[in-house]
Amino acid sequence: RERYPEVTEHIEAAIRNDNKPDVLTIDRGGAAQRRRDALAGYPTKSGFDRDEYPPAMFEEGGEGTSVRYIAPGDNRGAGATLRNLTRNLADGEKIRIIIVD
Numbered sequence: 314r315e316r317y318p319e320v321t322e323h324i325e326a327a328i329r330n331d332n333k334p335d336v337l338t339i340d341r342g343g344a345a346q347r348r349r350d351a352l353a354g355y356p357t358k359s360g361f362d363r364d365e366y367p368p369a370m371f372e373e374g375g376e377g378t379s380v381r382y383i384a385p386g387d388n389r390g391a392g393a394t395l396r397n398l399t400r401n402l403a404d405g406e407k408i409r410i411i412i413v414d
Contacts, residue, residue: 314414319383320364320391321412327366327379328410335410337371339402347375355380362388368395 314321327333348369353376355363361382367373399408 314412317387317391317394319381319387323364323379323381323383324366324410325412331379333366333379334373336407337367337373337410339370339399339404339406339408340372341370341404343372344369344374347378350376351378351380355382358382361385364388364391368392370396370399 328335348365351365351369351374352363357363362385364381364383364387365374366379369375369378402408
């Protein structure tokens with residue numbers, strides 16, 4: 314929460330308000346297409362990244378994903394952390410997103 318406050322707030326709001334899942338299925342092979350589907354209609358904005366929840370590396374991402382404009386450092390740091398935490402997990406494995414302080 315403290316390291317990536319914008320991403321954390323986005324995840325919590327997407328789960329709480331948009332009924333997005335907190336259990337996600339790893340599927341790296343489909344990430345590029347899901348990212349295109351998720352970001353369609355969200356043009357780039359100077360100084361911001363487009364954060365997706367669920368992220369594209371999960372089966373549950375793609376069309377209908379929650380997208381927010383956030384600070385690049387927050388988004389990229391959280392993404393790198395997630396990739397590091399899941400790098401030894403295989404496609405098809407499920408993880409639960411738990412926000413910690």
